[in-house]
Amino acid sequence: MNRIFTDLRNMVRRNRVRLVCIGVVVTLLIIFLWPNMVISIRPGELGVLYSRFFGGTVLDRTYEEGIRVIQPWDIMYVYDVRVQEETQNIDVLTVDGLTINVQVSLRHQIIRDRLPTLHQNIGPNYRNKIVIPIMTSAVRQTISGYRPNDLYSTARQELQDQMLVDAIEEMGRIPIMIHGFVVKSITLPEVLRKAIEDKLVAEQNYLRYNYLLLEATQEAKRKAIEGQGIQLYQELVNKNMTPNFLRHEGIRATRDLAASPNAKIVVVGGRDGLPLILNTESQAAPASSSAPADGTEPAPAATAKAPAKSVPESEASTKAASQAAPQAAQQEASQGTPPASSAPEGIGLRAPDESIMDYIKRLDKTLLNPPQVQTPKQ
Missing domain, CATH: 1.20.5 (Single alpha-helices involved in coiled-coils or other helix-helix interfaces)
Incomplete structure (x- = not known):
């Protein structure tokens, strides 16, 4: 054993320069061939191997993401198999022969299982060879059937759907999946x-x-x-609109005022004991059916309401009534007779010790059950 080691040591010493040269050459070769031997496939990518000496393109296998070591004379082609978008500005003619500019985007993706076939038949430059020409053809074929005003207003979604159908038909058996067309802008002449x-x-x-x-x-x-x-x-x-109806409404309004919890000031001073705002004295009392005691002609009863549209007459009657009221009051005061009340028979003035609620109940009862007036016989 010692003899073998001794022989090897002697051989290395004799060929030291030659071994150093061989090591340097091998190291340089590894450094030079490393990119072709060690392939890094990133996420979303897929590799296709081309074997130079063993049948060319490997059609039954694809290489997933990760580190792959191959022979230095073989070639690994890496494809992006995620959804990609291709955007182009295309000048097209409408049905009227007008040139417009359309900016469209096509979303497409390689079918993973058929990637080796795509590589063998088309190659890595499939975008310029297949995708862009098909997109341009679909856009021109679709827009050539529309008028400019249709493109500018309401046909956007219809355009996109028709372009997608035309592109899928033209793609045919090519292993590229088209996800959709998007018309980004349509530029017409100014x-x-x-x-x-x-x-x-x-x-x-x-x-x-x-x-x-x-x-x-x-x-x-x-x-x-x-x-x-x-x-x-x-x-x-x-x-x-009769006097009795107006009095009944006044009584009801007075009752509502009395029942309200809010603070209020009510001025009651009419002949019927009602609030001044609800006083019915402005309405003329109905004519009495009995003749005067002195045998004179009875005065005609005043009309209960003035004409609706005769403003001067209503103003004149109001002025006459205001002038006649003081004279009548003075005449009655001189004769010593109490003022006549326009209330129906049975309704007197409120006594000083009578509460408002009792007086209202008495008025309401008298109005609901008025006494029968006997007319004198002729």
Whole structure:
């Protein structure tokens, strides 16, 4: 054993220079061939091996992500198999022969199982050989059937769907999956774009004016119906506006005021003991059916309501009544007679020791059950 080691040591000493040269050459070869021998496949990528001396492209196997060591004379082709997007600006002609610029994007992806076939038939430059020409052809074929105003307004989604169908048909048996077309922008000539915008604005203004006319017509109908309702309401109210009804409404309003918990000041000073704002003295009392005791002609009863539209007459009657009231009061005071009350028979003034609630109940009971007035026989 010692003899063998001794022989090896002697041989190394004799060939020291030669062994150093061989080591340097091998090291340089490894450094030079390392990129071709050790292949790093990153996430989302797939490798296809080309064997130079053993049948060419390996069709039944693909190499997943990771570190792969191959023969230095073989070649590993790495493809990105994730979804990719290709964007192009394409000049196309419309059905009218007008040139427009369309910016579109195509999303595509390599079918993983058929990557070796794609590499063998098309190669790594499949984007320029297949994807871009098919995208350009689909865009031109689709837009050639549309007018410029359709492209500018409402046909965007229809365009994208039709481009996708045309691209899938042209792709055929090529192992590339197309996920979709996206039309990012359509650029028309400035003159045509301005004309289309003016046309759309005019159409919207036309629709707006039609809506305003319809709204005005409906508003006129509404006001006419409202006026008829107000007129009918006024006729019914004027027909039933009797002194007893007004007194009943005044009693009900006074009762609501008395029952309210809020602080209030109510001025009660009319002949019927009602609040001044609800006083019915402005309404003329109905004519008495009995003749005067002195045998004179009875005065005609004043009308309960003034004409609805005669403003001067109502003002004149109000002024005359205001002038006649003091004279009548002075005459009655000189004669020593108490002032006459316009309340129905059985309703007196409120006694000093009578509460408001008791007085209201008495008024309500008397109005609901008025006494029968006997007319004198002729």
